[in-house]
Amino acid sequence: MDKTIAFFGAGNLAEAIIAGITRTNVVTKEQVLVANRSDKARLDLIAEKYGVTCKRSKEEMVQEADIIILAMKPKDAGDYLNWLKDYIKPHHIVISVIAGLSIEQMEKTLGEDIPVIRTMPNTSALIGQSATAISKGSNVEPSQLYLAEELFQTVGTTKIVDEAHMHTITAIAGSGPAFFYYMVEAMENAAVEAGLDRDTALELLTQTVIGAGKMLESSGEDPEQLRINITSPSGTTEAGLNQLMENGFDKVIKACVEGARKRSVEITNGQK
């Protein structure tokens, strides 16, 4: 890809994407420019780890860049966009990974003539396993959307979606990995309480999650059927599932997804 990519934000998610795109050589390391706000040690670490360029001024970065990636927290996006609007040109493509920042909000500040793309990746980008949803703004050419897909396909799968669904997608796919980790933590703790050593519990749980994910991906069965296949009448799975059902698992998960989705809506509405 003959494009220079400027990351504004060098946190967890930016690092995951930088790791992915530098590993696949879709662009050379010299074509990746990174800035943050003030944490110099963090920037030095990113430069050393991935060989990317972290020394340009922000103004130079915008001048050199073809693609500008917004990877700061939602609360910091407004100030940054207000700064960017004086440097941005219609030949740039702006790609945001920021939860709750709408295309309308970006276009309003930067101008309707700027191509703006909103994405929702997750931190599994670090190992090339993100599930990234992508929505395009009103001024995005098909070739520019294709470029965004190509970029995020270096860190996992992509799916073009209607922006209206981004709140829900942020809950299930952006935050989603954290919910699975929490479930693993809870199962690990339960196993340890029952006397199993922690390392063995985590090793077995990790492979169990990987195996279940791969079954979802490639068995051709839906999750319900895969669950039924494991559940012998009067067996152990049935006993465990009965506990989940009696203790309101569906309700808790619904509240979890709804809580995350609602928070995304709140961020869009400017709530702290």
Ligand SMILES: NC(=O)C1=CN([C@@H]2O[C@H](COP(=O)(O)OP(=O)(O)OC[C@H]3O[C@@H](n4cnc5c(N)ncnc54)[C@H](OP(=O)(O)O)[C@@H]3O)[C@@H](O)[C@H]2O)C=CC1
């Ligand atoms: N973490 C995740 O799993 C996911 C996060 N996201 C989204 O990604 C974004 C970043 O999240 P995450 O990486 O976790 O956050 P972090 O807090 O880890 O990183 C935020 C980064 O933004 C930088 N920053 C703040 N203001 C500016 C600015 N004006 N110019 C340049 N850089 C700036 C910070 O710099 P400094 O440290 O110097 O202040 C820091 O490097 C969020 O908007 C989040 O919604 C989306 C999907 C998943």
Ligand SMILES: O=C(O)[C@@H]1CCC=N1
């Ligand atoms: O927790 C957050 O707000 C960000 C967005 C999705 C994952 N992490």
